Amino acid sequence: TEKQREAWDLHEFADFSLAETAEKLGISRQGVSDLITRSRDRLEELESLLGFFHKEDAFEEEIRELRRRIEHLSSGRGGAMQKAEGN
Template sequence: MGNESPEKFADRDLLFDFYAELLTEHQRHIFEAVAFLDCSLSEVAREAGISRQGVSDLVRRTEEQLYAYERKLHMAEKFRAEQRIARELLRLSEAESGEALLPEIRKLANELMQLTAR
């Protein structure tokens, strides 16, 4: 899949988590084999009964489709924002302070972290 950065892989993985159900079963199967199971294009092509180039094109188009879904639906962006808020709430709740609300802030932050955990 080229020399993509770790951030791009993390983005792609997160997008797949959110949008895989919007893909066809064929797209999911091929994309998972190449992107997550580290199968070679040749191996996947043999198994799927298509050309190596066909596998490569399908993986590229599927990745483009995942990014297109994100541009429209923003689910991964919202997830990252929720995670950032939860981390900040936890940080604030762990600060030395006599505020009576700190236990409640900690409880809510932990709930948010659980809701947004992958």
């Protein structure tokens, strides 16, 4: 909900305490805690369905592997190939 999003943003991103978030939203600290818990539960549910974090980790590993290959080619065989070609 919009209220959950606002509570989450204030608490997690703006680093508001539960009390500060409660004051800003005009609700109790317990109300903020409940909103944040429901938000976290929903985010975890969506993550399990969509797997964004897992996909991001796999993508970053592929990037690291490509960088290793580029470095290997430019410092080893790749450098020798460039010399043979006259570059």
